[in-house]
Amino acid sequence: MTTSVIGYPRVGKLRELKFVIESYFKGDKNQTELLGLAKTLRAEHWQQQAENKIAYISSNDFSFYDAVLDTANLLNIIPKRYQQLALSELDQYFAMARGYQGPKGDVHALAMKKWFNTNYHYLVPEFEATTEIKLVGTKPFDEYQEAKALGIETKPVIIGPLTFLKLAKLPTGQTYQNYQTAIVAAYQEIIAKFAQLGTKWIQIDEPILATDLTKQDIQFFEQIYQAILSTKGSVNILLQTYFGDIRDCYPNVTALAFDGIGIDFVEGKKSLSLLEQYGFPNDKILFAGVINGKNIWRNNYAKTLPLLTQIKNQTNKLVINTSCSLLHVPYTLQSETKLTIAQKAYFTFAQEKLQELIELSQLTKEQDPTLHRAYKTNQTLFTRQREGTNLKIRQKVAALSEQDFFRLPEFNQREKIQKQTLNLPILPTTTIGSFPQTNDVRLNRAKFKKGEISLAQYTSFNKQKIAQCIKLQEEIGLDVLVHGEFERNDMVEYFGESLNGFVFTEKAWVQSYGTRCVKPPIIWGDVSRSKPITVEYSQYAQSLSSKPVKGMLTGPVTILNWSFPREDISYKESAFQIGLAIGDEVLDLEAAGIHIIQIDEAALKEKLPLRKTDWHSEYLDWAIPAFRLVHSKVKPETQIHTHMCYSEFTDIIKEIDKMDADVISFEASRSNLEIIDVLKQNNFQTEVGPGVYDIHSPRVPSVEEINQTITKLLNKIDKQKLWVNPDCGLKTRGEIEVTASLINLVKATKNIRSEL
Numbered sequence: 092m093t094t095s096v097i098g099y100p101r102v103g104k105l106r107e108l109k110f111v112i113e114s115y116f117k118g119d120k121n122q123t124e125l126l127g128l129a130k131t132l133r134a135e136h137w138q139q140q141a142e143n144k145i146a147y148i149s150s151n152d153f154s155f156y157d158a159v160l161d162t163a164n165l166l167n168i169i170p171k172r173y174q175q176l177a178l179s180e181l182d183q184y185f186a187m188a189r190g191y192q193g194p195k196g197d198v199h200a201l202a203m204k205k206w207f208n209t210n211y212h213y214l215v216p217e218f219e220a221t222t223e224i225k226l227v228g229t230k231p232f233d234e235y236q237e238a239k240a241l242g243i244e245t246k247p248v249i250i251g252p253l254t255f256l257k258l259a260k261l262p263t264g265q266t267y268q269n270y271q272t273a274i275v276a277a278y279q280e281i282i283a284k285f286a287q288l289g290t291k292w293i294q295i296d297e298p299i300l301a302t303d304l305t306k307q308d309i310q311f312f313e314q315i316y317q318a319i320l321s322t323k324g325s326v327n328i329l330l331q332t333y334f335g336d337i338r339d340c341y342p343n344v345t346a347l348a349f350d351g352i353g354i355d356f357v358e359g360k361k362s363l364s365l366l367e368q369y370g371f372p373n374d375k376i377l378f379a380g381v382i383n384g385k386n387i388w389r390n391n392y393a394k395t396l397p398l399l400t401q402i403k404n405q406t407n408k409l410v411i412n413t414s415c416s417l418l419h420v421p422y423t424l425q426s427e428t429k430l431t432i433a434q435k436a437y438f439t440f441a442q443e444k445l446q447e448l449i450e451l452s453q454l455t456k457e458q459d460p461t462l463h464r465a466y467k468t469n470q471t472l473f474t475r476q477r478e479g480t481n482l483k484i485r486q487k488v489a490a491l492s493e494q495d496f497f498r499l500p501e502f503n504q505r506e507k508i509q510k511q512t513l514n515l516p517i518l519p520t521t522t523i524g525s526f527p528q529t530n531d532v533r534l535n536r537a538k539f540k541k542g543e544i545s546l547a548q549y550t551s552f553n554k555q556k557i558a559q560c561i562k563l564q565e566e567i568g569l570d571v572l573v574h575g576e577f578e579r580n581d582m583v584e585y586f587g588e589s590l591n592g593f594v595f596t597e598k599a600w601v602q603s604y605g606t607r608c609v610k611p612p613i614i615w616g617d618v619s620r621s622k623p624i625t626v627e628y629s630q631y632a633q634s635l636s637s638k639p640v641k642g643m644l645t646g647p648v649t650i651l652n653w654s655f656p657r658e659d660i661s662y663k664e665s666a667f668q669i670g671l672a673i674g675d676e677v678l679d680l681e682a683a684g685i686h687i688i689q690i691d692e693a694a695l696k697e698k699l700p701l702r703k704t705d706w707h708s709e710y711l712d713w714a715i716p717a718f719r720l721v722h723s724k725v726k727p728e729t730q731i732h733t734h735m736c737y738s739e740f741t742d743i744i745k746e747i748d749k750m751d752a753d754v755i756s757f758e759a760s761r762s763n764l765e766i767i768d769v770l771k772q773n774n775f776q777t778e779v780g781p782g783v784y785d786i787h788s789p790r791v792p793s794v795e796e797i798n799q800t801i802t803k804l805l806n807k808i809d810k811q812k813l814w815v816n817p818d819c820g821l822k823t824r825g826e827i828e829v830t831a832s833l834i835n836l837v838k839a840t841k842n843i844r845s846e847l
């Protein structure tokens with residue numbers, strides 16, 4: 092059996108790409124330097140895979156920002172507002188990604204959304220009435236040739252037409268059918284171009300097939316691919332699916348003239364049974380995704396080898412594949428100097444997964460693989476008891492009962508009580524928590540981590556920043572303040588570091604969006620809290636102001652979802668363990684005189700199954716209770732906030748209400764406030780702060796703009812329930828723009844208040 096990789100991480104071993112792009116944004120690096128580094132990285136990544144004898148190596152998996160945005164550019168989906176800026180091609184691309192504010196104009200970015208069930212975010216292609224799909228770009232061809240020049244034959248990766256159209260925002264009144272002819276022609280042309288270049292395989296990604304599809308979707312899929320495949324000539328087409336099984340369309344997909352089909356056997360719970368039920372056509376190659384592209388635990392060969400045998404019973408044309416792009420795991424374990432050898436033995440990152448692929452492929456060739464050293468070494472990990480077990484915590488979780496998940500009195504009564512005790516003005520203004528993480532903040536943390544300054548010095552610096560931050564917020568005139576989160580590098584890592592049961596990496600970065608990367612902790616063992624985590628800074632911040640300062644925590648679902656989860660116990664059990672720990676912190680904050688506590692669930696939807704039928708049974712039935720567990724024991728006067736971002740919540744709005752928070756803030760500005768109608772339709776109880784401007788882009792919103800947004804919100808939301816805030820934390824932004832934006836936010840709110 093040979094091996095294949097769906098895609099490789101792009102940012103580089105030490106996030107080189109991120110740094111050069113950001114320098115380019117600042118004007119410190121020019122386009123030549125940027126393009127040069129990108130080329131070096133691509134070469135390195137291809138060579139690594141070639142050295143590991145991967146038979147099917149991807150190209151065009153590289154991106155300066157996002158592959159969906161690349162596809163939009165490739166296919167001429169460029170809204171007029173960007174074209175009018177008359178920027179260079181590269182700068183126009185970045186304007187679409189992050190908005191543009193400068194001498195040539197002022198335009199906002201494309202909307203950004205979560206990429207299926209990952210923590211990666213893509214930019215939403217935006218069609219206008221006059222948009223014409225046609226092949227205008229050359230990136231996939233250039234990169235294919237670039238690899239070829241290095242002596243490496245690659246399989247270019249293209250996002251498939253159905254996935255692309257279904258993720259795009261089409262003009263009102265248009266459906267994907269309107270684009271059928273044009274998109275078929277464009278993909279035919281892409282394939283024809285590759286044929287000219289002598290390309291052997293093209294990988295077309297259709298992750299949308301792992302989601303709920305309508306009959307119409309399937310029919311459209313069949314029609315466009317029949318047409319595309321009818322002219323494919325000598326090029327082999329691999330239809331690649333991932334993030335789950337393709338239960339809605341397995342027979343339809345296998346009946347089409349693809350040369351290879353990529354199926355996910357890690358997340359695809361039904362993949363094997365589909366294969367066994369319908370068989371697999373013997374004229375095609377099955378690319379079997381058995382190496383988890385989303386998690387860092389070493390593959391258990393005692394499970395995977397029998398699985399491969401079962402698959403082999405259905406077809407012997409088999410390639411061993413990753414389950415999805417390795418974009419979602421860090422680059423290499425080699426950069427980790429602090430993990431113990433014993434810990435490292437359990438993990439594989441992208442580079443190590445290449446070795447796993449090879450090892451598995453070799454083992455499948457053996458008569459009795461269990462006699463082999465690679466197999467035996469692998470099995471020592473899975474047969475011995477791992478450190479990190481805490482029986483007390485396990486018992487606590489087992490003993491939880493109904494009342495641990497219910498807060499009393501109920502919401503309506505609490506709302507009245509809190510209006511009296513907190514005595515906030517109408518349309519209270521606040522922020523989501525973090526303030527700019529300026530260089531001095533990062534330097535202070537870095538020095539402390541290296542042992543160059545004492546804990547006292549470190550803390551005193553942070554307190555100085557907190558004091559400045561409180562003063563700034565008072566001057567701006569915000570109503571509910573925050574301490575600014577200067578002690579936090581990341582909302583999950585910070586809590587992970589303070590809880591038992593997590594291990595940390597130094598360089599294990601994973602791309603979240605554009606140049607933003609996250610370094611998820613690894614849930615290694617049972618989770619518990621030994622002492623208060625946030626109380627000292629929160630209490631200090633509150634002591635500086637007569638206005639309420641929000642305590643700021645991360646919720647259990649987000650901590651779980653933004654960590655690499657365990658594979659040896661259930662998500663539910665992990666989430667409840669974390670919920671108990673954060674719940675103790677909530678009570679400590681309350682006891683310390685903090686009246687408003689925000690428990691962020693930014694990643695609430697991250698592990699929501701892609702198919703609706705699995706939502707409750709596999710996810711919401713434990714995720715929502717995990718949140719409730721955290722705040723069920725607070726006093727009625729204590730106001731619980733939560734915050735969510737990036738994804739669309741319209742479809743789980745009822746469940747969000749059932750989290751039973753008192754106030755929720757969320758991202759809305761990028762998706763055009765569509766969610767507001769849904770709140771109204773569902774008679775949403777929780778008070779809401781839909782973000783009134785987009786913090787993911789560096790532009791400063793005007794008073795007028797915010798004014799309009801608030802007015803729009805007031806049309807749909809009871810003024811007694813509306814809060815005014817940005818759509819997310821401010822840590823990635825600069826101080827000057829943040830101050831200017833918040834001044835405008837408060838001005839706009841005051842204008843409107845005076846009219847109410």
Ligand code: GLN
Nearest residue numbers: 523524525693736820821
């Ligand atoms: N409180 C966090 C912050 O402001 C929330 C971050 C997030 O939602 N991603 O940074």
Ligand code: ZN
Nearest residue numbers: 735736819820
């Ligand atoms: Zn957010």
